[in-house]
Amino acid sequence: DTAVSQTPKYLVTQMGNDKSIKCEQNLGHDTMYWYKQDSKKFLKIMFSYNNKELIINETVPNRFSPKSPDKAHLNLHINSLELGDSAVYFCASSQRTGSGYTFGSGTRLTVV
Amino acid sequence: GNSVTQMEGPVTLSEEAFLTINCTYTATGYPSLFWYVQYPGEGLQLLLKATKADDKGSNKGFEATYRKETTSFHLEKGSVLVSDSAVYFCALINSNSGYALNFGKGTSLLVTP
Numbered sequence: 001d002t003a004v005s006q007t008p009k010y011l012v013t014q015m016g017n018d019k020s021i022k023c024e025q026n027l028g029h030d031t032m033y034w035y036k037q038d039s040k041k042f043l044k045i046m047f048s049y050n051n052k053e054l055i056i057n058e059t060v061p062n063r064f065s066p067k068s069p070d071k072a073h074l075n076l077h078i079n080s081l082e083l084g085d086s087a088v089y090f091c092a093s094s095q096r097t098g099s100g101y102t103f104g105s106g107t108r109l110t111v112v
Numbered sequence: 113g114n115s116v117t118q119m120e121g122p123v124t125l126s127e128e129a130f131l132t133i134n135c136t137y138t139a140t141g142y143p144s145l146f147w148y149v150q151y152p153g154e155g156l157q158l159l160l161k162a163t164k165a166d167d168k169g170s171n172k173g174f175e176a177t178y179r180k181e182t183t184s185f186h187l188e189k190g191s192v193l194v195s196d197s198a199v200y201f202c203a204l205i206n207s208n209s210g211y212a213l214n215f216g217k218g219t220s221l222l223v224t225p
Contacts, residue, residue: 033212041150041199041220045212056210090156098144098211105155 003027006091006104013081014112021076021107023091031055031096032074034066037088037106049074050096081111114139114209118202118216125192125223133187133219135176135202143206145169145178145185146213150199159187159200192223 004025013019025032033056034046048056049068063079078085091104119134137143147159147169160169162178162185169176174189185202202216 031211035213041218043156043201043213043215043218045209045214048210048212056212092213094211096211097207098205098213101146101158101205101213103156 001026002105004091004093004102004104006089006107008107009105010108010110012110012112015081015083017081018077018079019081019109020078021089021091021109023074023076023104025072025091025093025102027093027100027102029093029095029100029102030071031094031098032068032071033092033094034074034076035090035092035103037090039087043090047074047076078109081109083111085109086111114143114204114206114214116202116204116214116216118200118219121199121218121220123219123221125221127194127223127225128191129223131187131189131192131196131221133200133202133221135185135187135216137183137185137202137204139183139204139206139214140208141206142180143204145176146203146205147174147176147185147187148201148203148215150201150218152198156201192221194223194225197221197223 033048047066052068094101144163146161160171162169165180203213
């Protein structure tokens with residue numbers, strides 16, 4: 001059983017489209033995160049949710065909207081995709097104080 | 113705010129050479145410190161961690177010691193393998209960051225036979 005699973009693994013789409021990436025964890029963690037890894041491999045936090053409540057909302061365009069229907073799921077919806085959104089997006093989960101941090105395998109988004 | 117600084121790469125070593133990747137941090141309080149590794153085309157794997165001063169994290173022959181006096185967490189390995197070729201990330205968490213990981217920019221390591 002995969003602890004943190006993201007779908008899809010690869011996503012190629014045209015500029016202007018709207019897309020979603022899904023994330024699910026079966027570890028019983030109460031906090032979930034989205035990170036973005038750019039073309040230079042730099043990793044930066046985008047959002048975190050604790051028990052469905054938004055905790056961290058970094059300086060991210062409002063075209064990005066996270067949604068957490070329950071504490072085991074955190075989806076990322078992106079509207080009006082731009083070339084600069086091309087990156088690898090990682091989902092992660094942990095306990096509230098950061099213990100047990102576990103990453104998903106990533107979603108490589110390519111906007112053409 | 114928090115920040116993590118790693119040595120710039122790429123680092124190229126011959127197999128069996130000694131590896132050091134420097135990492136220093138700025139943070140309030142007592143952060144937990146981590147090294148993550150990303151092999152080509154793969155996700156992030158936790159390599160080792162330390163949660164308090166003078167703790168030594170170790171795994172797969174890699175070691176790092178939490179040095180509060182120098183705010184450092186340098187990664188070392190005595191004898192690298194070709195299979196250690198990857199990107200290595202130093203990171204920290206604390207309550208200031210809402211327990212989100214603050215990553216360094218990553219250091220690419222290439223080990224040649």
